[in-house]
Amino acid sequence: MQQFDPNLPNLMTGEITTVVVQDPANTFGPPFEVGNHVLDRTEPFRVHVRWTLDGLLVPLWQKALEDSDWNVSVYAESMGGGNEIRLGTETVNVGIFRRNYEATIDVAGNVLQEHQPNSNQSGVYKLVVAVFLNSDLGQPGFDLTGFAEGPFIQVEDPQ
DSSP: OEEEESOBTTTBEEEEEEEEEEOTTOOOOTTSOOOOSEEETTSOEEEEEEEEEESTTHHHHHHHTTTOEEEEEEEEEESSBSOOEEEEEEEEEOOSSOOEEEEEEEEOTTOSOOOOTTSSBOOEEEEEEEEEEOOOSOTTOOOEEEEEEEEEEEEEOOO
């Protein structure tokens, strides 16, 4: 599921277009790099996020907020027993006349619990991405925010 606010057709819309988990064990390199859904819990990994804006109001919004930053956060929500945490945050400058944005969040190893078949600890997580642009332009509120759910990952111990 994906949401973006404000969602004003033809005036201001947004979409998180990509959420990909990159396991550092994949060494093929672009364009052959693919997402991975089973990760070694002891190793770091990356989450690549891309989003886009469209509509007639986008340039006005960007001009007013061009010195501001998007705050991009990735959260892991445990499916069953396990921890739920923010995996990391990155900032991306708004700039002006940009329609496409991207961020890469580096996640340290040993932050997620592994899958354990005979316990309540699932080791299966749904990733949730939030992109947020805080505006101090006053009322009625000119913040931009978008959310995307997924992908799911499973965390395993290499032994």
